[in-house]
Amino acid sequence: MTSVEKWMTKNPITIDQDASIIEAIHLMKEKGIRRLPVMAKGQFTGLITERMIKDYTPGKATSLDTWEVHYLLSKTPVKDVMNSSPRTIRPEEDLATAAQAILDHKLYGLCVVDAKGELVGIMSVGDMLRAVVEFAKSEK
Numbered sequence: 001m002t003s004v005e006k007w008m009t010k011n012p013i014t015i016d017q018d019a020s021i022i023e024a025i026h027l028m029k030e031k032g033i034r035r036l037p038v039m040a041k042g043q044f045t046g047l048i049t050e051r052m053i054k055d056y057t058p059g060k061a062t063s064l065d066t067w068e069v070h071y072l073l074s075k076t077p078v079k080d081v082m083n084s085s086p087r088t089i090r091p092e093e094d095l096a097t098a099a100q101a102i103l104d105h106k107l108y109g110l111c112v113v114d115a116k117g118e119l120v121g122i123m124s125v126g127d128m129l130r131a132v133v134e135f136a137k138s139e140k
Contacts, residue, residue, distance in 0.1 A: 004095060006131075007131045008122060014039045015027060015036045015039070015048065020075065024078050025073070040079075044111065044113060046082035048082040048083070056081045057073065089111075090113065108125050
């Protein structure tokens with residue numbers, strides 16, 4: 001079986017824990033991504049996803065208008081919304097272990113950390129599908 005390291009997205013785009021939710025939203029849209037590892041002084045401290053932001057954002061039934069919601073999100077730091085204990089995997093683990101973790105915990109990806117706990121990549125469902133396509137092509 002092949003390792004997570006071969007298929008993961010290396011050097012993922014990250015965001016500082018003190019950045020605002022609005023900054024996270026704009027960065028995700030600009031880069032076309034759905035999750036951002038969160039950093040503090042170069043150390044991996046958590047994960048924020050589109051879903052977490054959506055769950056945090058006031059719904060349409062709120063009495064807040066668009067500008068008030070925008071203001072609220074511009075003043076809320078990522079660290080207030082992030083998952084400070086996301087599921088992780090090591091780069092040397094095999095792809096099947098990563099896939100099982102994603103299935104077992106109903107995730108869309110895993111943060112990949114080395115033995116020191118430093119972020120080295122992201123293993124997304126998209127990365128897994130890329131591996132499946134390559135495996136299928138090699139079987140022909």
